[in-house]
Amino acid sequence: MTAPGYRIVRMETHDVRFPTSRDLDGSDAMNPDPDYSAAYVVLTTDDGFEGHGFAFTIGRGNDVQTAAISALEPYVIGRDVEDLGALYKDMVDDSQLRWLGPEKGVMHMAISAVVNALWDLRAKREGKPVWLLLSEMTPEQIVGLVDFRYLSDALTPEQALDILRRAEDGKQERISRLRAEGYPAYTTSPGWLGYDDDKLRRLCKEALDEGFGQIKLKVGADLEDDRRRFSVAREVCGPDFPIAIDANQRWDVASAIEWIGALREFDPHWVEEPTSPDDVLGHAAIAEGVRPVPIATGEHVQNRIVFKQLLQAGAISYLQIDSARVGGVNENIAILLLAARFGIPVCPHAGGVGLCELVQHLSMFDYVAVSGSTDGRVIEYVDHLHEHFVTPVVIDNGRYVTPTAPGFSAEMHPESIAAHSFPGGEVWKDA
């Protein structure tokens, strides 16, 4: 029996788009003109509690993404909020929906949005931020949230339990430290391809002044431009400052090795998305070809099965989870556990719309209850669109301030949703 107040009675979706292409914010080698968008979902319980979630897209197709979320309505309505594990499995394993993936692309991102909304709802009911709600679970409860299908050659439930039990030690101390000090961030704001050298220089300086311990530059459109921009950033930041670069899947294997070779004198902290996110063996060949330059990927990796292989193949030195592409919190827990098992640090992808807001909770949970460490770990930060959220991320001296508000920090202001609704919202009416 579902207790009063725990039954989901309504699902509402919104196609929300921000016209970011007008200013070249977010421009990179593969995404020259994104309009950062959210296929947004609100779940409501019988006593009016709300859970908010979304899939992030970059414009066209956000209507399809929103329709995919709506298709999940029959799975959610009438269900118990506490029944999250079973509900997650019901959506992922539905034999008919599964054909549309399995576990990838539009349908999987839709599940992600709904699962994250369920976590927002559950955390609000418990009066806790998601990172804390997760961190206070027992190892057994956490393992119960994970779908181990297709993982057992790399991670069994028993091995996951071992990892989580080891992290029980010092948990309270890490929670206290997190509350006092926050979590380290890096910024991509200086590095978008559409910016000129003066703007790059100015933004690098600002990043240093603001206390960030790392920045990232987009590369991959033109090698000479990349060399010039990297040397500008290196000059401003100094020889020892970590500067990562991000090719956004621009290269084939051989061209990646060649291009990275031409940039290695600038000492990239990591090279992100050198090629297709589907190409495990390609990433492994690139890592081998540019060693010891570290390779990173993950924002477009479709699910835990591909992450498993990237780790098995020794293809990546940093694993970059995304909060809203794989099957939400539940699948990301599997990925955090895989990374811990292979000893690879997780440095999440963020930016977009609300991705910083969501993913901070996962990194903080990783620190408290999984890896137990922030060494070599940073969460991406991009300084835009936070004003649309009710409890936006707060950055202080280059660190994410640990959220205290109940929920997943996922809720957008109703006025923001209304103004940016596509195509009827006021922002789009004149376009």
Added chain:
Amino acid sequence: MTAPGYRIVRMETHDVRFPTSRDLDGSDAMNPDPDYSAAYVVLTTDDGFEGHGFAFTIGRGNDVQTAAISALEPYVIGRDVEDLGALYKDMVDDSQLRWLGPEKGVMHMAISAVVNALWDLRAKREGKPVWLLLSEMTPEQIVGLVDFRYLSDALTPEQALDILRRAEDGKQERISRLRAEGYPAYTTSPGWLGYDDDKLRRLCKEALDEGFGQIKLKVGADLEDDRRRFSVAREVCGPDFPIAIDANQRWDVASAIEWIGALREFDPHWVEEPTSPDDVLGHAAIAEGVRPVPIATGEHVQNRIVFKQLLQAGAISYLQIDSARVGGVNENIAILLLAARFGIPVCPHAGGVGLCELVQHLSMFDYVAVSGSTDGRVIEYVDHLHEHFVTPVVIDNGRYVTPTAPGFSAEMHPESIAAHSFPGGEVWKDA
């Protein structure tokens, strides 16, 4: 300038579903109750020529798939039918839509449907079946249809040209032979999990009587059932008859090796989809663990990049293309070329709704212009739903009869579309 009659002026979509779950047709270990469905698209030119295409799904979510096809309308309207290569690239490389994949899942299947409809249209205009239209192209024209991005570590345009030029020799002879003899087929009709032993025995006998040279059984739900059913089929078909088995992604790596080990005494011709279609390294480990039992996969492989890796890793002995999951004819040409480069025979997945109709053209093109051989090659055949097509496949003595009608054999009868439209069609009204 687009010549009159070559400009696309209309796109129309239909959510078409067949209630196949009522009879357990198509039941397997992962798909117990599919309702075979088509997200169907019709493109019309300014002089009324029509191209038909579809994405195949198994029921729920077919509305999302149909919406994804509709989202491609702006890319197609006003375009020239002859401009197919550029149009394909525009859809696949659209920087905003790309975020929804890239090149996988619902959005990629939508592109597949549109691309295949364009080929249907083009072939009808030329008055030729698609297999012949493709076979008569020059190697340079064929290579011009392929997107080599992310393939160059396994297949370059020059290597593709070499393969195609080698196959120029004897092309006319193979066309003649194909017209006279057709292409070998195997049947899955006896092997669905939902059937009892008597029905299995009867259908095995029928398959032999009908001249099929291979059958396939679904396995993976219960080992003792599998052993019993396999022994029934072996008894009916005899010790040397090729019987493939298909687990539909049911296993993890270790359980696959164990389960296959328990069935190898029945001499499986291949083991299909032992695990997740995303798990290249898993397939390689299984192939290694059960050698020399051949592993096959492909119907759920999302794109050419994953096929590339399956071949690079030596994970499969048979490659199973699907006509409507990857980016349509164009991406399937890339996959046929990859298979030829690695010397792996292509044995397509078919069945569903209209998949036999489409994929026969690709295997016939493979025979005439790519691999030049039918050795070890068979196209799957399932005997249902063909009556809904205007030019259904014809099977004669266990072989696909080579199609002669112009187009891609993709067109459904208007009455079938109307009766099975979901949820308003007469078949669904009473459900």
